[in-house]
Amino acid sequence: MLIFSLERILNLKGVTDPSGYLRKRGYGKKKAIAIAFGKNRMISLDEMEQFCQDFGCTPNDLLSWTPSEPKDDYPTNPLQPLRRTEEVLPVIELMKNISNKGIAELERYIQERKGDRPKE
Numbered sequence: 176m177l178i179f180s181l182e183r184i185l186n187l188k189g190v191t192d193p194s195g196y197l198r199k200r201g202y203g204k205k206k207a208i209a210i211a212f213g214k215n216r217m218i219s220l221d222e223m224e225q226f227c228q229d230f231g232c233t234p235n236d237l238l239s240w241t242p243s244e245p246k247d248d249y250p251t252n253p254l255q256p257l258r259r260t261e262e263v264l265p266v267i268e269l270m271k272n273i274s275n276k277g278i279a280e281l282e283r284y285i286q287e288r289k290g291d292r293p294k295e
Contacts, residue, residue, distance in 0.1 A: 176240070176242075176243050177238060177239075177240050177254070177257070178238065178239050178240070178241070179210075179213075179215065179216075179218050179223075179238060180213045180237065180238070180239050180259075181193060181210060181211060181213075181226065182211075182212075182213060183236070183239070183259060184230050184232055184236050184237060185211075188230055193207075193210075193212070194207040194208045194211040194212075195207075196211075197211055200225075200229075223237065235256065235257060238257050239257055239258070239259040240254040240255075240257035241258070
């Protein structure tokens with residue numbers, strides 16, 4: 176089964192209120208909740224494109240796949256790269272026990288990856 180899911184990318188990007196994030200982008204409450212919690216089965220390509228632009232990702236980052244039948248679970252199945260077995264924690268959770276020095280190092284690393292100059 177192929178599923179559209181924002182949960183993984185929202186966690187990676189540190190979005191702590193998924194439905195609020197979507198409501199700020201013009202989605203109604205019901206649809207925002209459905210999308211945020213993986214209950215929405217349909218999404219337009221325009222919406223997919225906008226999410227990709229918002230998060231700097233590709234559609235593959237927003238899709239996950241679980242074999243519908245055991246016979247579909249073979250190593251060369253072209254959908255295998257979309258399997259999501261690892262849990263992705265929100266960035267904030269990952270940073271809870273990092274020292275201030277570690278956070279400063281992480282900030283410099285992120286700025287370098289983005290192409291920004293680090294603060295002196």
